[in-house]
Amino acid sequence: MTIVARAEVLAEQLVAPLGRRWSHVQAVAARAREVAAAVPGDEVETLVAAAWLHDIGYSDQIGQTRFHPLDGARFLRAHGWPVSIVNLVAHHSGARFEAAERGMSNELNEFPFVDNPVLDALVLADLTTGPSGERLSYDERISEILQRYPEADPVHRTWVKAAPILKEAVMRAELRISANSA
Template sequence: MGLPDDARRLAEQLVQPLGRRWVHVQAVARRASVVAPAVKESDQATLVAAAWLHDIGYAPAIGYTQFHPLDGARYLKAQGWPAEVVNLVAHHSGARFEAAERGMEEELAEFPFEDSALLDALVTADLTTGPAGESLTYDERIAEILRRYAPEDPVHRTWIKAGPVLKKAIERTECRLADAQPR
């Protein structure tokens, strides 16, 4: 058992009813396991747990603000999950950019932002996995998001701004993975 198993069970309970979103979450968790060597060994369980939980805020039962990173983090905090997992969920995949687009920066500030290898690895797992669980390059994933949301939508506007910043997070993860490979 352990943190990732507990996270998987909670994600299954809250996200499985959402259909395709559940397929995405499962694939992100698998991808997190693959990129886990990019973080300290002591952080790998946290990474995989956060990957399982990153989209629970889409669950109608906990989606009060309709901003899924915030809703997921608030739920996890109230349930007593470790702060590091909660903060990763709150800030996954450019949430700070979307919070700015939605005028929700103050609410998201409830959760400390840490620019870290752990957050970079979660971003990598999420943003190289498509909505139906397919493996995508980062550029393919961003193009897919921009096609899915109209230009006036806050999500579309977010990715125009966040795209270049998050691409650097993925590049850092790829460098860390290369460095972690045995020589």
């Protein structure tokens, strides 16, 4: 079984019971395939597997800290997943900003942050997909997040700070897609 197939099976086991979150994960994985031109060919499977797995930390079966990137990464590391996928799950979509808001930066630092084209493509896939799997622009997605969480919530505070920086990641991925499609 390929790494992508294994990731899909595990994601379904852990995330399908969460309802709409499962719709989001399926759409992010599909979007990752669409944006695969943003990464080197030998990294496409890593990107798609990470897209399947990025939200497994929301599962009650594995969530211990209630900070889903950390819980997902710890679970994957404990189960022998490749370090590149584990680190992508740990740091997807601005997790370092939310970790700072939650006072969990030291815990997240168990996983090296690697700012690379695969992370940019994962950010693009995740942050152009709405909570029910609908396609959104980056700006629409950030607006949706800010509306969903009250101003005092760490998630809201995270996105106020992280949005401009992650927009740069999205733009880098889009530029790579354009360059590789020409």
